Amino acid sequence: MQRVLIVEDSKVVQQVLRHLASQHLQVTLDFAWSLQESMQYLARHEYTLALVDLTLPDAADAEVVKLTLAHQIPTVVLTSKIDEYSRQQMLEMGVVDYVIKDNRDSYLYAVKLIAQLLRNQGCKALIADDSVISRVVMRQMLEKQLFEVMEATDGHEALSILEAHPDIKLLLTDFAMPVMDGFELVKAVRNSRGRDDLAIIGLSGAGSHGLSAKFIKYGANDFLAKPFMNEEFHCRVMQTMEQLNLYAEIKDCAYRDHLTGLYNRRYFYQQTERLLRTNSGQHVLALLDIDHFKRINDEYGHLGGDEILRQVAELLKSAFGRYVLARIGGEEFAVVLRGYDLENAKQVFDDFRQRFADFEFALNGASYRSTISIGLATCYSHSLSEVMRAADRALYTAKAKNRNCVVSAHD
Numbered sequence: 001m002q003r004v005l006i007v008e009d010s011k012v013v014q015q016v017l018r019h020l021a022s023q024h025l026q027v028t029l030d031f032a033w034s035l036q037e038s039m040q041y042l043a044r045h046e047y048t049l050a051l052v053d054l055t056l057p058d059a060a061d062a063e064v065v066k067l068t069l070a071h072q073i074p075t076v077v078l079t080s081k082i083d084e085y086s087r088q089q090m091l092e093m094g095v096v097d098y099v100i101k102d103n104r105d106s107y108l109y110a111v112k113l114i115a116q117l118l119r120n121q122g123c124k125a126l127i128a129d130d131s132v133i134s135r136v137v138m139r140q141m142l143e144k145q146l147f148e149v150m151e152a153t154d155g156h157e158a159l160s161i162l163e164a165h166p167d168i169k170l171l172l173t174d175f176a177m178p179v180m181d182g183f184e185l186v187k188a189v190r191n192s193r194g195r196d197d198l199a200i201i202g203l204s205g206a207g208s209h210g211l212s213a214k215f216i217k218y219g220a221n222d223f224l225a226k227p228f229m230n231e232e233f234h235c236r237v238m239q240t241m242e243q244l245n246l247y248a249e250i251k252d253c254a255y256r257d258h259l260t261g262l263y264n265r266r267y268f269y270q271q272t273e274r275l276l277r278t279n280s281g282q283h284v285l286a287l288l289d290i291d292h293f294k295r296i297n298d299e300y301g302h303l304g305g306d307e308i309l310r311q312v313a314e315l316l317k318s319a320f321g322r323y324v325l326a327r328i329g330g331e332e333f334a335v336v337l338r339g340y341d342l343e344n345a346k347q348v349f350d351d352f353r354q355r356f357a358d359f360e361f362a363l364n365g366a367s368y369r370s371t372i373s374i375g376l377a378t379c380y381s382h383s384l385s386e387v388m389r390a391a392d393r394a395l396y397t398a399k400a401k402n403r404n405c406v407v408s409a410h411d
């Protein structure tokens with residue numbers, strides 16, 4: 001579990017940070033008022049990160065920063081001091097970043113910075129650079145930002161590492177490298193991995209006029225000219241990772257049903273079409289429709305109906321969470337069982353139908369029972385609409401047979 005130490009002597013600022021943290025951070029937080037209290041916390045716990053005020057009642061000269069850094073804890077400074085000397089001093093000490101308390105938004109910025117750093121933890125970053133010194137410097141900075149760092153000495157090696165580790169989320173690539181240069185690398189990588197999946201920052205040394213635009217046109221998200229200041233490196237990496245997270249959030253919104261949190265029709269079609277195109281094994285598609293759902297709405301109102309839909313989604317997730325599962329209409333859901341023949345799938349869905357009929361949904365302090373009808377079709381065709389039509393016909397038959405049953409299109 002990630003744990004963050006916040007050291008701040010102002011009661012008001014602590015309250016603001018507590019409130020913002022409750023909205024943006026899902027970690028254990030400890031708040032210390034003083035250097036003394038910070039020492040006590042550090043003796044008791046391991047910390048992923050620290051956010052610390054520079055001046056405290058019992059330590060007016062950044063002693064707390066020295067303390068957290070001595071414990072090897074990546075540290076972000078929260079300060080009202082903005083003079084150039086303090087800034088240089090902090091950066092030389094090796095803090096990750098500093099936030100100046102000069103307006104209301106500073107606290108939100110600090111908390112969001114912590115959230116992004118925590119997201120970086122466990123996230124893989126690859127450095128492709130033939131210079132040992134550059135790799136060492138960048139590794140140190142990325143590790144301070146909590147990345148798990150890998151290294152390649154040329155574009156070709158970087159490409160093999162990226163293929164072997166599809167979970168790498170950030171690539172920093174120099175332009176001039178032996179075997180394969182940075183441009184060739186970015187072009188090759190972008191053939192298989194989009195900007196929403198892998199962030200790329202291009203780098204190049206002196207005399208690199210015009211390279212930045214070229215890197216970005218080939219598919220890099222950003223560019224850094226060497227030599228760079230640590231602070232600039234930090235800001236660009238953080239901004240690029242923030243963009244990547246935003247892409248992921250937008251994608252998730254586009255593919256999820258807001259009410260139940262299940263995937264939606266669009267995602268289901270995309271995934272299943274791909275499966276039918278690329279995988280010729282045996283699969284069974286099921287359409288599941290809650291029986292007489294209108295009666296629930298009539299009896300308990302739309303909000304009551306919504307609550308039942310959420311509980312149905314949980315029940316479905318517990319049974320089919322590892323398969324492609326989606327809410328594809330009002331009270332209609334779809335699942336594809338990969339690698340199942342029809343007989344086995346029938347058994348699985350009949351067990352689920354029975355479980356559903358026995359389940360007691362909780363509504364307004366009382367329990368409510370319902371049933372579900374299920375239509376099955378094997379993925380006999382590469383055309384998803386054909387398979388969907390077959391499963392839909394089977395579902396229609398299940399409804400006509402007095403509901404609460406499983407019917408296969410091939411019976």
Ligand SMILES: Nc1nc2c(ncn2[C@@H]2O[C@H](COP(=O)(O)OP(=O)(O)OP(=O)(O)O)[C@@H](O)[C@H]2O)c(=O)[nH]1
Binds near residue numbers: 301302304306329399
């Ligand atoms: N509460 C709620 N109701 C929804 C939602 N989407 C669709 N519905 C309702 O689901 C009901 C579906 O009704 P019908 O298509 O007649 O089907 P049914 O009552 O389930 O009957 P059978 O399917 O024939 O067993 C309608 O009353 C819709 O208003 C939703 O998101 N929330």
